[in-house]
Amino acid sequence: MNSLRPLSRRNFLAVSAGALAASALPFNLSAQNESGEPVIDIHQHTDYSGRKHQQLLAHQRAMGITTTILLPSGRPVNRPSTHNGVGNGLQAKATGNDVCYQFAREHSANQEFVFGANEVPDIPEAIEEIEKYLKLGAVCIGESKFGVECDSEHMQKIYELAQAYNVPILLHWQHKMYNYGFERFYKMLEKYPKVNFIGHAQTWWANIDRDHKDQRVLYPRGKVTPGGITDRYLSDYPNMFGDLSAGSGLGALERDEDHTRAFFKRHEDKLLYGSDCNDTIGRGLGCQGARTLAVIRRLAPSKEIERKLLYGNSKKLFRL
Numbered sequence: 001m002n003s004l005r006p007l008s009r010r011n012f013l014a015v016s017a018g019a020l021a022a023s024a025l026p027f028n029l030s031a032q033n034e035s036g037e038p039v040i041d042i043h044q045h046t047d048y049s050g051r052k053h054q055q056l057l058a059h060q061r062a063m064g065i066t067t068t069i070l071l072p073s074g075r076p077v078n079r080p081s082t083h084n085g086v087g088n089g090l091q092a093k094a095t096g097n098d099v100c101y102q103f104a105r106e107h108s109a110n111q112e113f114v115f116g117a118n119e120v121p122d123i124p125e126a127i128e129e130i131e132k133y134l135k136l137g138a139v140c141i142g143e144s145k146f147g148v149e150c151d152s153e154h155m156q157k158i159y160e161l162a163q164a165y166n167v168p169i170l171l172h173w174q175h176k177m178y179n180y181g182f183e184r185f186y187k188m189l190e191k192y193p194k195v196n197f198i199g200h201a202q203t204w205w206a207n208i209d210r211d212h213k214d215q216r217v218l219y220p221r222g223k224v225t226p227g228g229i230t231d232r233y234l235s236d237y238p239n240m241f242g243d244l245s246a247g248s249g250l251g252a253l254e255r256d257e258d259h260t261r262a263f264f265k266r267h268e269d270k271l272l273y274g275s276d277c278n279d280t281i282g283r284g285l286g287c288q289g290a291r292t293l294a295v296i297r298r299l300a301p302s303k304e305i306e307r308k309l310l311y312g313n314s315k316k317l318f319r320l
């Protein structure tokens with residue numbers, strides 16, 4: 001995405017669409033993007049930091065997204081697994097299953113929006129609630145972002161549910177905050193070989209680097225030495241995938257471009273584009289999702305790999 005490009009009529013409409021009702025738009029802006037190719041965004045949220053539904057719709061269309069996966073929060077509860085409410089709404093005011101499901105239903109043409117299923121793992125209603133939305137057509141479980149051990153009995157029940165419904169589960173890894181025990185997660189990858197796990201967030205991306213020693217550092221910079229925990233999980237386990245979204249994903253791709261080219265090649269069948277940005281612009285430097293798209297297009301070693309990262313891998317994994 002080139003933010004310096006003159007604003008065409010179509011671009012102008014996409015930018016300003018937030019002010020308009022969708023029905024007032026002269027044509028379906030979602031039908032194509034600048035590349036003329038599909039782009040699947042596996043990571044967005046409803047009501048993200050207070051963003052309105054029409055702004056979310058305009059944002060995704062401005063980015064040129066053809067299919068968006070809406071990841072719900074769990075219900076708001078005050079207990080240790082939400083850090084007594086800090087983690088409610090995915091710590092971003094994101095809304096839950098019912099809102100994502102309704103939004104996706106209202107924008108289901110050409111699969112423009114689909115939805116995931118989620119719940120706080122350690123409440124008695126968790127499995128029933130997640131299963132309710134899997135039955136309604138959720139394409140994944142997540143975003144699972146709770147203060148629980150990654151191999152706790154509660155999480156393992158959810159992995160079993162993912163296996164039963166043949167859907168991937170997306171985990172937010174953040175040291176001492178969300179999903180504890182990243183270094184022993186290989187045990188879950190081995191115990192649930194039929195479940196596809198998607199890694200996301202700071203601790204996931206910091207550990208592409210073999211020399212990442214201080215886990216308190218969430219946004220490391222500089223050269224990357226291959227062979228970190230994340231790199232090994234992606235290499236050694238066919239059921240481990242990587243979500244390129246968020247500031248952590250973008251930072252990991254920008255910190256060492258030579259490494260990123262090789263990383264894309266090494267894991268060309270495992271990496272999935274996602275935005276996870278909460279702005280209302282959808283293009284240029286003010287939109288982290290647009291910047292991630294630009295980095296992928298610039299550093300992908302081939303057009304074939306670019307296509308895998310932007311939609312091919314997700315189309316398969318989420319069965320879209």
Ligand SMILES: [Zn+2]
Binds near residue numbers: 145201
């Ligand atoms: Zn997250």
Ligand SMILES: [Zn+2]
Binds near residue numbers: 283287289290
């Ligand atoms: Zn954005």
